Amino acid sequence: MLTSMDFIKSIIYEFLSYFVPEKVEYKISGECKKCGKCCNYMYSKDTYTEKEFKIMQMIFPKYKRFYIKGKDEQGNLIFACKLVTPEGLCSDYKHRLKMCKNYPAKKINYPGKLHQGCGYKVEEINFKKFLKN
Numbered sequence: 001m002l003t004s005m006d007f008i009k010s011i012i013y014e015f016l017s018y019f020v021p022e023k024v025e026y027k028i029s030g031e032c033k034k035c036g037k038c039c040n041y042m043y044s045k046d047t048y049t050e051k052e053f054k055i056m057q058m059i060f061p062k063y064k065r066f067y068i069k070g071k072d073e074q075g076n077l078i079f080a081c082k083l084v085t086p087e088g089l090c091s092d093y094k095h096r097l098k099m100c101k102n103y104p105a106k107k108i109n110y111p112g113k114l115h116q117g118c119g120y121k122v123e124e125i126n127f128k129k130f131l132k133n
């Protein structure tokens with residue numbers, strides 16, 4: 001059961017997360033192989049419980065297309081999108097979310113990794129810049 005305090009706390013955390021400096025920048029190469037893994041297995045860096053998941057959907061109604069699929073070995077929630085077809089394709093490609101269009105993101109503020117077999121390759125470039133300087 002969601003309390004108003006849960007809701008307020010989630011909004012504050014969500015708001016604060018926009019002020020975390022982006023630390024990791026990637027060079028992206030390769031292309032999508034249309035396997036559908038990124039639509040079927042998603043993580044959120046700050047959504048750990050079902051309650052937080054529901055609050056996230058209340059704050060961002062566009063995320064109502066996602067549902068909880070399970071948990072990984074560490075207990076992190078795994079989400080999936082209701083719009084991915086059994087063949088791994090987007091059934092509403094024209095209206096897919098900005099995060100889908102930008103995947104894989106070039107800049108993120110937490111360590112990320114691609115799914116095994118993904119056609120993209122990512123190379124962290126901040127460390128190279130550090131060496132150059």
Ligand code: SF4
Pocket residue numbers: 031032033034035036037038039103104115117118119120
């Ligand atoms: S996991 Fe990679 S290859 Fe598979 S659909 Fe997503 S972006 Fe494309």
Ligand code: SF4
Pocket residue numbers: 038039065081082083084085089090091092093095096097100
């Ligand atoms: S909207 Fe389409 S591209 Fe985005 S997660 Fe859902 S199925 Fe994948």
